[in-house]
Amino acid sequence: RGGAHGESIRLFAAVGVLGGFTTFSAFSLEAALMIERRQLAMAGGYVTASVALSVLALFIGLMVARRAFGAAP
Numbered sequence: 001r002g003g004a005h006g007e008s009i010r011l012f013a014a015v016g017v018l019g020g021f022t023t024f025s026a027f028s029l030e031a032a033l034m035i036e037r038r039q040l041a042m043a044g045g046y047v048t049a050s051v052a053l054s055v056l057a058l059f060i061g062l063m064v065a066r067r068a069f070g071a072a073p
Contacts, residue, residue: 027050034043065071 031043031047034040034046
């Protein structure tokens with residue numbers, strides 16, 4: 001009904017947003033299961049490493065994009 005624009009929005013919502021929710025849900029479930037099994041050190045390391053590596057990947061992506069497209073920092 002919305003043509004190509006409507007299809008783009010539908011794909012963004014279905015794949016992008018909902019995919020992000022399921023990824024975060026899986027991450028949360030893994031951490032919760034480790035905590036339930038009393039694997040507190042492993043859960044803490046998993047959460048810390050996941051967040052730290054995500055932020056690192058974000059900064060690497062920003063650096064690559066800025067170099068590729070000439071954007072200011």
